[in-house]
Amino acid sequence: MRLAATTEELRREIASLPRPLVLVPTMGALHEGHLALVRRAREAAGAEGTVAMSIFVNPIQFDRPGDLAAYPQPLAEDLEKCEAGGVDLVFTPGAGSMYFPDRSITVTESLLSQHLCGATRPGHFDGVCTVVLKLFNLFQPDAAVFGEKDVQQLAILRRMVRDLDVPVEIIGYPTVREPDGLAMSSRNVRLAPEHRADAPRIRRALDGARSLLQFGERAAAPFLAAARKHLEDSPFLRIDYLELVDAETLQPVGQIKRPAVLATAVFYGDVRLIDHVTLLP
Amino acid sequence: MRLAATTEELRREIASLPRPLVLVPTMGALHEGHLALVRRAREAAGAEGTVAMSIFVNPIQFDRPGDLAAYPQPLAEDLEKCEAGGVDLVFTPGAGSMYFPDRSITVTESLLSQHLCGATRPGHFDGVCTVVLKLFNLFQPDAAVFGEKDVQQLAILRRMVRDLDVPVEIIGYPTVREPDGLAMSSRNVRLAPEHRADAPRIRRALDGARSLLQFGERAAAPFLAAARKHLEDSPFLRIDYLELVDAETLQPVGQIKRPAVLATAVFYGDVRLIDHVTLLP
Numbered sequence: 001m002r003l004a005a006t007t008e009e010l011r012r013e014i015a016s017l018p019r020p021l022v023l024v025p026t027m028g029a030l031h032e033g034h035l036a037l038v039r040r041a042r043e044a045a046g047a048e049g050t051v052a053m054s055i056f057v058n059p060i061q062f063d064r065p066g067d068l069a070a071y072p073q074p075l076a077e078d079l080e081k082c083e084a085g086g087v088d089l090v091f092t093p094g095a096g097s098m099y100f101p102d103r104s105i106t107v108t109e110s111l112l113s114q115h116l117c118g119a120t121r122p123g124h125f126d127g128v129c130t131v132v133l134k135l136f137n138l139f140q141p142d143a144a145v146f147g148e149k150d151v152q153q154l155a156i157l158r159r160m161v162r163d164l165d166v167p168v169e170i171i172g173y174p175t176v177r178e179p180d181g182l183a184m185s186s187r188n189v190r191l192a193p194e195h196r197a198d199a200p201r202i203r204r205a206l207d208g209a210r211s212l213l214q215f216g217e218r219a220a221a222p223f224l225a226a227a228r229k230h231l232e233d234s235p236f237l238r239i240d241y242l243e244l245v246d247a248e249t250l251q252p253v254g255q256i257k258r259p260a261v262l263a264t265a266v267f268y269g270d271v272r273l274i275d276h277v278t279l280l281p
Numbered sequence: 282m283r284l285a286a287t288t289e290e291l292r293r294e295i296a297s298l299p300r301p302l303v304l305v306p307t308m309g310a311l312h313e314g315h316l317a318l319v320r321r322a323r324e325a326a327g328a329e330g331t332v333a334m335s336i337f338v339n340p341i342q343f344d345r346p347g348d349l350a351a352y353p354q355p356l357a358e359d360l361e362k363c364e365a366g367g368v369d370l371v372f373t374p375g376a377g378s379m380y381f382p383d384r385s386i387t388v389t390e391s392l393l394s395q396h397l398c399g400a401t402r403p404g405h406f407d408g409v410c411t412v413v414l415k416l417f418n419l420f421q422p423d424a425a426v427f428g429e430k431d432v433q434q435l436a437i438l439r440r441m442v443r444d445l446d447v448p449v450e451i452i453g454y455p456t457v458r459e460p461d462g463l464a465m466s467s468r469n470v471r472l473a474p475e476h477r478a479d480a481p482r483i484r485r486a487l488d489g490a491r492s493l494l495q496f497g498e499r500a501a502a503p504f505l506a507a508a509r510k511h512l513e514d515s516p517f518l519r520i521d522y523l524e525l526v527d528a529e530t531l532q533p534v535g536q537i538k539r540p541a542v543l544a545t546a547v548f549y550g551d552v553r554l555i556d557h558v559t560l561l562p
Contacts, residue, residue, distance in 0.1 A: 100444065104393060105390055106391065107388055108386070110386075110387065134445055137446040137447050138446045162381065163415075164415055167418055
């Protein structure tokens with residue numbers, strides 16, 4: 001496994017590694033979900049190609065300084081997992097090697113970021129787009145793999161690739177879950193025990209609402225009401241948002257006529273978790 | 282000479298053309314200044330490499346609809362000039378093949394675009410950055426050549442390449458002038474005869490101000506006053522801006538301690554012309 005800690009080292013490594021190159025961009029604190037992305041990347045790269053991972057806790061996508069400071073960064077363990085997972089190249093830049101103090105260029109998204117996490121985390125997706133475009137320019141990958149758990153991020157990155165003609169294939173991979181249904185997240189380790197025990201409720205609330213489809217329900221309000229009721233039954237969590245949006249435009253819909261997404265973000269203390277289900281009419 | 286009118290055609294052509302590939306992005310209405318950029322591109326590409334030109338009047342960088350509508354588009358003549366100038370590939374997309382109606386991604390610049398043209402043309406440089414990044418992603422050039430006449434554009438594009446790690450070398454080329462000193466511009470053909478006759482005053486005003494350096498002057502005010510006086514002596518022109526800025530940050534300076542730029546934009550009727558001189562302390 002090759003390592004690069006600066007953009008200069010990365011460019012040198014990239015020049016010598018076999019193609020196709022498939023990138024898995026992460027913020028580290030790797031869990032089974034990330035390792036599933038690595039396996040998907042290997043499938044796309046083939047045995048002879050290169051699977052690369054970036055581990056970078058991107059400061060410009062954090063809207064809450066406390067969230068950035070608390071974000072777990074177990075680098076030694078992460079590198080062991082990469083090695084065991086068959087990653088060929090890991091890029092672990094410091095913030096100083098990614099951003100100049102006087103940086104002034106930002107990639108912005110103005111439509112798909114209006115709702116969901118975009119509404120409650122100002123600037124978050126501009127930070128995501130900017131760092132991912134930088135990583136694409138640095139790695140020049142043939143493809144990149146992202147988890148579908150971050151459904152809005154994935155839609156926005158597909159939009160970025162489309163609108164800027166970025167020559168990279170975006171591959172989405174289904175959410176990986178704990179046995180009790182909680183979506184895997186690097187933030188799960190920060191949950192207090194009673195919060196961790198309560199958190200599978202998020203998935204149950206969304207799945208329960210989805211079952212209304214079987215009764216022919218297509219109006220948004222009953223789906224939102226059912227999910228909200230189950231979430232609010234928790235003595236611990238606070239809803240950040242709960243929305244039903246079009247799966248492509250991520251704009252709120254009143255009726256489910258095309259694929260839609262029922263998505264939520266909740267806080268347990270200062271730990272914020274997201275999840276969603278897709279609703280097919 | 283190869284032609285491509287859509288991004289699909291362009292990608293096919295690019296795949297088969299020899300490297301290095303050097304791009305000259307233009308809005309067409311080609312004059313001697315553009316052809317000088319083509320010669321510089323050939324020097325960078327070598328006899329065996331590829332010189333490519335894009336001709337695209339980019340709608341999202343125009344802040345005045347009338348300016349866009351009036352922008353000259355003599356495509357047949359442009360293609361003849363490309364052929365004669367030894368261009369290997371010309372890309373002439375329609376606006377519909379460059380932008381989706383629901384495009385939502387923009388590359389923005391927040392520091393270098395605060396003054397000069399950025400202050401009087403809102404959104405202009407975001408439109409420039411966005412289209413140039415798209416062209417870079419489509420052509421994947423080794424280098425690209427831009428005229429120094431558009432001094433703020435050149436500084437902002439260099440900043441974009443730096444901040445987004447774009448793997449393209451930016452080559453600047455000095456302003457090409459008419460025999461009477463007027464900077465070549467595709468907009469010059471739209472000047473009324475009496476305005477064309479008066480326009481060399483722009484260069485004289487800037488050059489005259491620069492001569493104050495010889496007397497040891499370093500304060501900004503006398504440079505600005507001297508240039509303004511000569512410009513305002515014209516019975517025709519209206520000053521859009523006249524500013525003295527740092528050559529790297531493009532922020533106004535009160536004293537010339539590092540390389541600076543004295544830059545102006547003026548209107549003759551509805552035709553807007555720009556020019557600048559560099560001041561070295």
